[in-house]
Amino acid sequence: MTLRLPAFLRGSSIGQDAKISSLPGQDLPPPRCKLETFRKTARLIRIGKIRYLPALFSVTLFLSAALMFSVQPMIGKMLLPIVGGAPSGWLVSVAFFQLALLAGYCAAHLLSRVSPLRQAVIYLGAVCAGSIFLPVTLAKSAAFMGAVPGPGDVLLLLTMTIGVPFMALSATSSTLQRLFAVAGDPASGNPYFLYVASNLGSFTGLLLYPLLIEPGLRLTTQSAWWLFAYLTLIVAIFLCLFSLRKIGEIRTSTTDEPVALGQRLKWVTLAFVPSSLMMGLTSYASTEVVSMPLLWVIPLGLYLLTFVVAFSDRKFISLDGLVRAQPVAVTLAILPIFIISPAAISRFQVFGFHAVVFTLVALMCHTLLARSRPASTDRDLTLFYLLLALGGALGGVFNAFIAPVILKSTTEYPAMLIASCLLNPAFRFRRSDILLLLVVGAFFAAGLAVKEFFVFFAVIVGAASALVVAASLLVGGPRAAVIGCGLITLAALQSITAKSVYEGRNFYGTLKVYNQDVALKTGRESIRILSNGTTIHGKQALAKGHEKDATSxxxxxxxxxxxxxxxxxxxxxxxxxxxxxxxxxxxxxxxxxxxxxxxxxxxxxxxxxxxxxxxxxxxxxxxxxxxxxxxxxxxxxxxxxxxxxxxxxxxxxxxxxxxxxxxxxxxxxxxxxxxxxxxxxxxxxxxxxxxxxxxxxxxxxxxxxxxxxxxxxxxxxxxxxxxxxxxxxxxxxxxxxxxxxxxxxxxxxxxxxxxxxxxxxx
Incomplete structure (x- = not known):
């Protein structure tokens, strides 16, 4: 089946070979002649069997992705004063952008059921509609927020201000890749190089913002330039669609067998774990170091870079090497979280080390995604992107909205590191592991029942896990890493809980109250300490007669x-x-x-x-x-x-x-x-x-x-x-x-x- 465009869009055959004169004093040619001039220029560009198409589509996707990921730190910076500087404001904004990306991919997937021409027209209309909401300003739209804004308020504010243009941009990748796949170009059979171009654009936008845009431009100027770039993108999209129209007939692809449910769940899970890890690493950077775009974009940039490497035709690292290195890296990352004192090492060094581990784990997951990607058919192509976006959005939602409610401390990060070992192709679950889980569960239940049993539990589990961790480091097995790191995490959490007077978490941070003995000239005395993350925010002497002493x-x-x-x-x-x-x-x-x-x-x-x-x-x-x-x-x-x-x-x-x-x-x-x-x-x-x-x-x-x-x-x-x-x-x-x-x-x-x-x- 082929789709034909109306004659007035295809251009009349009358006067197609006429030469346009530009002699002095001659009247301007009629509009149709102007169209013919443009068409002749297009024919000259198409010399070489329309090979300009890959470049045009790549540049357009690169610009779209750069806009998508340069606006994210800009919005985060605008958002900070509105949420009182809370680091979680950036996490919620990242989760919002992941949800908007999912919405854009979902729209593109639904539109893949209509003809490519109709999808192109609807998509171009959506992008043009997004310009109505620009330039971006948050402060003027935040009047509805209360004195103590929460994550729901932030989500609503971002939806009202940047939601439409960002969702339109997020549909660019899957929409243009679908159109290119049916364009008849020799490269249409494998349009994944466009996916790489899109991710490189994302990475470039993220780097340009903290290194050039933020230091050199004020926020109002940044917003104005972003509007200009957005309008430029609209022109580029129009050129892409016009070029497809001039090629001639647009073909629809055949329908293959639907993707199996197990494969769909695998795509979602492989996208979920790296997304959650990226949010956990970002939370550490923005909470323990500072909330600033330079540190925000590093985890997100590494996350995107792993996509670029994984989906590239050139293999920089073998999957076998990633499978062997991942459990060792996870084990080395889990140990410092609970064993090394925060004061013993620079936070920048800790952040850098975890960034390396995160990159390795994300690269393994994304390489597995790339290996299982579908053929470039109409439906499967957009479905693949949709499920990738769904997994990423679920990871962001879990860290930004669910984890602060169900978890008292930031344990989602080590939990996701351990979960990544379950995704390792070398992982094998044995029946004997069930007995181990039952024994650990019994110890955990005893610890909950008798608080004094916590320390005893931690010592036993810690000693047993040390042997398993040693096996993980020597053998590099994901099963040993899962068991050892899981036991270490559980033992450490039990020990911490035993010493804590209070643990709480909300949108503004993670608080812990605990007692500690200090050595004085008069002997040892107990003090009560409040910490946010690893930073002490106040202390009070508990000794009689010293409760009113100003401290810290x-x-x-x-x-x-x-x-x-x-x-x-x-x-x-x-x-x-x-x-x-x-x-x-x-x-x-x-x-x-x-x-x-x-x-x-x-x-x-x-x-x-x-x-x-x-x-x-x-x-x-x-x-x-x-x-x-x-x-x-x-x-x-x-x-x-x-x-x-x-x-x-x-x-x-x-x-x-x-x-x-x-x-x-x-x-x-x-x-x-x-x-x-x-x-x-x-x-x-x-x-x-x-x-x-x-x-x-x-x-x-x-x-x-x-x-x-x-x-x-x-x-x-x-x-x-x-x-x-x-x-x-x-x-x-x-x-x-x-x-x-x-x-x-x-x-x-x-x-x-x-x-x-x-x-x-x-």
Whole structure:
């Protein structure tokens, strides 16, 4: 069966060989002659038996993919201030884009049942409709979100703003590949090189954003340029469709036998595990290091790169080598998660090591996908992409929405590493393994029943698993890796649970409360600690008579204590609640208000620590839930003598709280002789530079201190103090507060621009 285009689209045969004259003074040719000029040019381009088609389609798919994956970090950067800098905002946005990709592939699959010409017209209309929603802006559309936005709010916001254009872009790959497959080109029999071109475009878009686009352009300019590139893509798509039309007849493919259900489930599973691992690695980077596009795009870039390598005609690494190396890599990755102390190794090194392991595991899964790909028929081609997108979306949804609800800690990452061994072709499940599972289950049940049994359970399981892990490393068997790593994970989780007072997880992070003994001159004493990830966010002494002692970064002989002593503030706003240690500075003359975005932190501070209830001699501090910057902006009737910025997201500070516009908001809420105090302690970024650069441009007086405490209850900290009046900060004379010279090349941050890469130190 063939499809014929109407005569007015095919072009009339009248005047096809007429020459178009361009003599001076001659009237312009009629529109049909213009069409003939274009058609003659097209015929010249088609010299060489239409071999220009692969290049045209490859460039179009490359541009489409580059747009898809450059907009993702741009949207994530726009989203951070809206969700209070929560790292999970990026995870939810990645899950959204995976769902949108699935929707686009699903639409393309449904449209594959209609004629190629009709699918092309509908697809082009969808891409054009997407331009109505551009340029992209999130802040103006976020008015419906409450004070404490959740993942559902983020999903709705992204659907309203970028959903239509992104879903249209996501249909580009499968749609154009289907059209190319029936175009009659010699390369139509194997259009998977277009899939490689699409993934290379994705990888290029991801790299260009953190390396060139983000450092050089403001967000509004980025959005404008993205709109321009999107319109260019529409032109390229039209050229692709026009070229197919000029080739002549478009053929429909024959229908093969439907793909078996087992094969479909295998495609979904092989796509699910790498997607979940990618989200787990991203969660570690954005929580334990910092939420910034440079680190966001590395796991996603590696994820796409494994697709490029796996689907390439040139084999860079054999499947047999991947099958042998994967269980060893998984075993080496599981051990440091639970055994090595977080302080013993740089987080960048840990991230780099896990990135290598993730790449190897994802490459094995994607190579298995490439080996089982269908022939390039109409239905199977789009079905294959649809199921790949379904598996990827399920992995993203699991990590972004399901895991935070059903798991108290981030155990989904080691669980997926172990699950990848089950996908290893060399894995074989034996009947004897059932007995082992029953024994482990009995120990686990006993541990749940008797908490004191946890440690005993961990020791036994740990010793048994050590032998299995050794076998895994020596033999490289996936079965040994599954059993050994599973036992190690279970033993470690049991041991951790036995020591924990509280574990909780939500959109804003993973919190853990536990007790720990510390050695003092007077003997060993117990303290209670709150951690977010691997970063301590507060501690309280449990010894009688010391429950009200200010600890950690907030000791009374430290920088914060000196500011309170010198300023004697009547009203204080503390951005970030932690365990409520700052409440120790409350007096009948000093009222403290906490601003906290994470409801879980408030529950922990009130139920597992006593600073809010027992500290201070004044009234109980007020706790306001919501983004601190927005909350302060709404408090037009209040003036504070002291505003403390202590809003940590694990070990990083939300960048939207350090911009010039944010500082302006703080100054608007500050009394004439007040101080804004920034706690900027960070292991990876020198946050003093952009803050001090902003203070200079705003003609604010500023001081910096790097404080090394003598007290065992205190921690090393860095602070910056700012004030309008020049006679306020000189009152801080007991500790070594000093002015800090800022290089002329340092740029202050704005809501439209920040650059964490420039202030990074490893």
């Amino acid at each position: 970064y907030y000791t009374k002989d430290g920088p914060l204590g000196e500011v309170f002593e010198a300023l004697k503030p009547a009203r204080v706003a503390a951005v970030g609640l932690g365990v409520g240690t700052i409440a120790c500075y409350g007096t009948p003359e000093t009222k403290i208000t906490f601003l906290e975005i994470n409801p879980q932190v408030r529950i922990v501070a009130e139920e597992y620590f006593t600073f809010l209830e027992k500290c201070g001699t004044g009234e109980k501090p007020e706790v306001i839930l919501g983004d601190a910057r927005l909350s302060l902006a709404r408090q037009t009737d209040r003036k504070y003598d002291l505003i403390i910025l202590d809003a940590f997201s694990s070990d990083s500070v939300p960048t939207h709280l350090l911009t010039r516009e944010a500082i302006t908001t703080y100054m608007d809420r500050l009394a004439k002789d007040g101080i804004v105090l920034f706690h900027i302690s960070n292991r990876h970024f020198y946050l003093a530079l952009p803050l001090l650069a902003a203070a200079e441009t705003m003609e604010l007086d500023s001081r910096f201190i790097d404080y090394m405490p003598p007290s065992p209850y205190a921690d090393h900290s860095q602070w910056i103090a700012m004030a309008r009046e020049k006679d306020v900060l000189p009152k801080l004379k007991h500790l070594p507060w000093h002015r800090l010279d800022v290089p002329d090349s340092t740029k202050f941050w704005t809501d439209d621009y920040d650059n964490l890469f420039r202030i990074m130190h490893l």
